[in-house]
Amino acid sequence: MGSNSIRLSGSGTSGVAAPTFGPIDAVVFDTDGVITRTAELHRAAWKRLFDDYLMTHGGDRQRPFSDEDYLAHVDGRPRYDGVETFLSSRRIDLAYGERADAPDVETVCGLGNRKDEYFQAEVAKRGVHAYDTTIAFMDALRSFGVVMAAVSASENQRLVLESAGLLGSFDVLVDGVESRELGLAGKPDPALFLEAAARLAVEPARTAVLEDARSGVAAGRAGGFGTVIGVNRGGRPDSLRAAGADVVVDDLEDLSVHQHPDGGCQLHVEDRS
Ligand SMILES: [Mg+2]
Numbered sequence: 001m002g003s004n005s006i007r008l009s010g011s012g013t014s015g016v017a018a019p020t021f022g023p024i025d026a027v028v029f030d031t032d033g034v035i036t037r038t039a040e041l042h043r044a045a046w047k048r049l050f051d052d053y054l055m056t057h058g059g060d061r062q063r064p065f066s067d068e069d070y071l072a073h074v075d076g077r078p079r080y081d082g083v084e085t086f087l088s089s090r091r092i093d094l095a096y097g098e099r100a101d102a103p104d105v106e107t108v109c110g111l112g113n114r115k116d117e118y119f120q121a122e123v124a125k126r127g128v129h130a131y132d133t134t135i136a137f138m139d140a141l142r143s144f145g146v147v148m149a150a151v152s153a154s155e156n157q158r159l160v161l162e163s164a165g166l167l168g169s170f171d172v173l174v175d176g177v178e179s180r181e182l183g184l185a186g187k188p189d190p191a192l193f194l195e196a197a198a199r200l201a202v203e204p205a206r207t208a209v210l211e212d213a214r215s216g217v218a219a220g221r222a223g224g225f226g227t228v229i230g231v232n233r234g235g236r237p238d239s240l241r242a243a244g245a246d247v248v249v250d251d252l253e254d255l256s257v258h259q260h261p262d263g264g265c266q267l268h269v270e271d272r273s
Contacts, residue, residue, distance in 0.1 A: 190223025
């Protein structure tokens with residue numbers, strides 16, 4: 001455990017008391033973007049999929065898939081929704097198909113399944129890296145007895161955590177495979193987070209949610225979680241605040257863990273501006 005992950009209140013230079021959240025007994029982490037640096041791998045897989053596909057369509061529809069396309073049409077959405085939303089932005093209408101469609105079938109599901117193959121190939125090729133600061137924060141939480149869950153809408157959560165060496169680091173995992181089997185609605189519905197809290201046997205009101213997507217922040221708020229912290233990875237902190245985040249940080253190094261007299265913990269947010 002890095003001692004710098006448990007900072008004392010008032011250790012910042014501003015002289016203003018750090019905003020404090022809690023008490024909490026548990027933390028539920030979103031996976032992609034909060035624990036792991038997977039956005040880059042997803043973006044590369046989406047770009048490969050759509051740039052190939054757009055080649056077969058004429059006119060301005062051929063314009064390559066851009067970072068703006070990723071943020072506007074794909075990021076945070078379930079895979080098939082992302083395919084549909086992006087294609088309709090280029091006025092391309094494609095049959096939905098079925099989940100079982102092979103990756104070479106030209107349907108929304110087929111393209112989504114092809115993207116999944118590309119993503120898994122990126123993981124195999126480049127490996128998944130976790131944020132060191134998230135690992136330090138987890139170490140601090142563990143030293144205070146705070147229980148932890150990792151939640152993801154992705155069916156690749158276990159693959160991603162295993163590649164990052166973190167598969168055994170959480171008390172509870174809830175992924176896209178289970179959420180489909182249990183019939184849980186996707187974010188912004190709070191079902192995934194509530195399932196994690198139930199399995200941790202904690203009260204949502206005494207649980208913090210950490211999320212980098214607008215839909216996930218909204219889910220934390222809708223689920224009655226006591227603390228919802230937005231993690232700004234994409235440069236859009238206002239959209240996380242608008243979705244209901246109590247506070248937005250650029251990285252988990254801005255958070256420190258402190259004992260609360262009732263046995264739980266409090267989170268302090270350091271002002272680094
Ligand atoms: Mg995320």
